[in-house]
Amino acid sequence: MKSFDKLIVFFVVIMIVLTASVDHILLKDRGETSGYYLVEVNRVKHRLDAGEKVSADDFTAITGIYDIDADDEAAFDSKREYVICKSGDRLYRIEYDDKTENGSRRSFVAVNIAFIAVTVIGLAVLLYLRSKMIKPFNRISELPYELSKGNLTDPLKEDKSRYFGKFVWGLDMLREKLESSKQKEFEHAKAEKTMILSLSHDIKTPLSSIKLYSKALARGLYTDPQKLDEIYGSIGEKADEIERYLEEIIKHSSDDFISFEVENRDYYLSQVIDSVESFYQSKLSLNGTELTLENYTDCLIYGDPDRLTEVLQNIIENAIKYGDGKNISIVFSDEEDCRLVTVKNSGCELPKNELDHIFDSFWRGSNTNGKQGSGLGLYICRRLMNSMHGDIFADINDGYMFVTAVCRKS
Structure with missing residues (x-):
């Protein structure tokens, strides 16, 4: 902000100096004779x-x-x-009277008026930029640094600027989203820790009983066959109890750990396809990969266009990463009241017997060696498509990978 204020002062000083210099030249010329x-x-x-x-x-x-x-x-x-x-x-x-005045007084006045007008207009433009662009931007310039430190509680002031209004609104939405995610993560971690402590405490009781019975049996304290049968049965019951606790722990561990917010509504399929095509045409051309888009008839789709875009982007990124980079195509078909959007890529090395697992969380196929990834991409795609009342499936045929998003028609 201070640097821009210095620029304004510098501009005014320069215009004053230029005006004074031109006036000096004009006045000097007026005093000379021409003959x-x-x-x-x-x-x-x-x-x-x-x-x-x-x-x-x-x-x-x-x-x-x-x-x-x-x-x-x-x-x-x-x-x-x-x-x-x-x-x-x-x-x-x-x-x-032979004094040369270069248009005389009128020229002198006209030049000064012109310089003053340029100065006023330039100053007005700089002040406008200061008010509408520099000042709003300066107010939010510290936000990325604050977000990186985890300071998410202070909201941004609304800005009605045509240049930064939407940008500030978006940043505040991002701040709220990060704050919400942080809170959910904290609550999830707290619940998980509480659950584990509770189950661990519950496991100790049957485990202690089993240990006592095992020590008694080891020392031969029970010789009565009926009593031994009773103890064996009690050990089995305690083991079953521990098994139930372990199943509960496994169940909680496998619960969904990512929350998905989907805003379903009616929209045209072309809205998503045009966006995906324009982005990947330029990106894939740099890699030498051909992107083919099959002709299709537009239709109304029910779901979240932003989330469907995310799904197709995840599928195409996988096609880029795990294909041979020769060709990626997007084809369309209809099935009952659904529009099927299929991303097809060549060079698939995934064994067909692994297809059942590619939509599982944290699962990575045997073709991922040396390639970075978390194993969550297609899992997220499945969750999003289910949230939009659609589906997703995959197939392999003749070295081609087919991943199809099933979108429900409106």
């Missing part, structure tokens, strides 16, 4: 010799033409510059 009056004096004399009536108004440098008497000394005592010329038997005093 043009000699030309006009000769014209006057020529017209007088021709017997014409001459007026000073007909000339630029001539200010007066007077018929004088040679014996009149006062005629030669003039405060103006003049020359005496003779035409016929008479003498004439021709007064002149």
Whole structure:
């Protein structure tokens, strides 16, 4: 902000200096003589010799033409510059003003007005930029740093600027999203820890009983067959109890750990396909990969266009990562009340017997060696498509991978 204020001051100073310099040149030029009056004096004399009536108004440098008497000394005592010329038997005093004014005062005033106008307009533009762009941007410039430190509680002030209003609104939405995710993560971690502590405590009771029975049996404290059968049965019950607790722990561990917010509504499929195509046409052209888009008829789809875009992007990114980079195509088909969007890529090395697992969380196929990934991409795709009342499935045929998103028609 201070740097921009210095720029404004610098601009004003430069304009003042330029204006003063031009004024100095103009004033200096006005004080110089050009000798043009000699030309006009000769014209006057020529017209007088021709017997014409001459007026000073007909000339630029001539200010007066007077018929004088040679014996009149006062005629030669003039405060103006003049020359005496003779035409016929008479003498004439021709007064002149030969100061060069380059359009004179009007030019001087016009130049100054022009410089003032440029200064005012430039200053207005700079002040407008300061108010509408620099000041709002300066207010949010610290936000990324604050977000990186985890300071998510302070909301951003609303800004109605046409340039940064939507940007500020988006950043505040991002802040709220991060704050919400942080809170959910904290609550999830707290619940998980509480659950584990509770189940661990519950496991201790049957485990202690089993240990006591095992020690008693090891020492031969029970010899009665009926009592032994009772103890064996009790050990089995305690083991079953521990198994139930372990199943509960496994169940909680496998619960969904990612929350998905989907805003379903009606939208045209082309809205998503055009966005995906425009993005990947330029990206894939740099990689030398051909992207083919099959002709299709547009239709209304029910779901979240942003989430469907995310699904197709995840599928295409997998096609780029695990394909041979030769060709990726998007094809369309219809099935009952659904539109099927299939991403097909060549060079698939995934064994067909692993297809059942590719939508599981944290699962990575045997073709992922040396390639970074978390094993969550297709899992997220499945969750999103289910949230949009759709589905997703995959197939492999002749070295081609087919991943199809099933979108419900509106």
